[in-house]
Amino acid sequence: MRISQLAAATGVPVATIKYYRREKLLHDGVLTAATQAHYDDSHVRRLKLIRALIGTAGLSVAATRELLQGLENPPEPGHDLLGLAHRAVTRPAADGVDLAPAQELLGRWGWGEQACDRNSQAALVEALDGLSSAGFELPDGMLDRYARAMRDVAEADVESVPTDSPEAAMRYVVLGTVLVEPVLLAMRRLAQQSASFERFGAATLGQGAGPV
């Protein structure tokens, strides 16, 4: 198909397709004339994936490029797939960040700090620092309750990784890590509204009168 047909098939404007091609997110089509290229289903699939990563998951162009390169050259099965996905979506730990608070929690939860990468530990430390900078204190035991729930999520995630091919595993880990996050956060808000409604009753939310 031509670029205009690719745009129609994916809903991505021609100018955006050209931008993704310049940024090396989308592979070139086959040239059929000096100014015309032919695109196929692989471009449709790739464009939908790019839109999901940049649009839905909110990744930068650079992080998206790194992930797509990972998809094209997947590490061996049993290798560092999860690490690659997490590195692309986790900011590098700042120099000199103190990981001790994260390591104490990992020890308390029995999560094995040797299994957990520095950047993700730093992300937890920073997120907890954000709470205390705002003067926000979680009640006793809250962090442990959160940890149990997120462990349930993670067990489900890890059990579901397909093992039939490295490409399938890679794809699942990358997308399952990034794209499921907005699903979980939307679920938390809906569950809060539902739990709050059951506890406090009152009118519907979002119309000026509601629970809490």
Add this chain to the structure above:
Amino acid sequence: MRISQLAAATGVPVATIKYYRREKLLHDGVLTAATQAHYDDSHVRRLKLIRALIGTAGLSVAATRELLQGLENPPEPGHDLLGLAHRAVTRPAADGVDLAPAQELLGRWGWGEQACDRNSQAALVEALDGLSSAGFELPDGMLDRYARAMRDVAEADVESVPTDSPEAAMRYVVLGTVLVEPVLLAMRRLAQQSASFERFGAATLGQGAGPV
């Protein structure tokens, strides 16, 4: 204290403090001379909160302003605190978005769709659309497992809302909604690494050889 001392006390540069004042995020100090104002602890607390909301939680200036106005004029207890917090951090639902997929799930989970606001339902629909646009299919039953875990999180959240004053409830709901999200996501990644390590063994993550 003077503005330079306020900067020293909070780690926020003077130019940034002036910017927050112009944007009406930070209340004025008391003028002690034509070009000098006096600041107090209320400015220190407010600045730390602004940094947490903009820096840690990644809110826009406009969303932060709306939340801070909510803190200054808290709705009556039992009123729409949760809705105010969620509106500030949830994009408005697009016109004509079909909420049926969210409502079917809310019904299946017994979450009571009348308790749940349109924008949060739309956020779930969009997040699920992001998965299917990327051609990513969750295995059977995954969404229900996620829902059970996020319900556990939300029950803990709602039980912890302090009821001693509207200000305290508002503050808890706003910060607990926004600032806890990066904590939960960091926990999920660490729990994935831990669960993956237990299942697949192998070397540490982030060093080129690891689980999955």
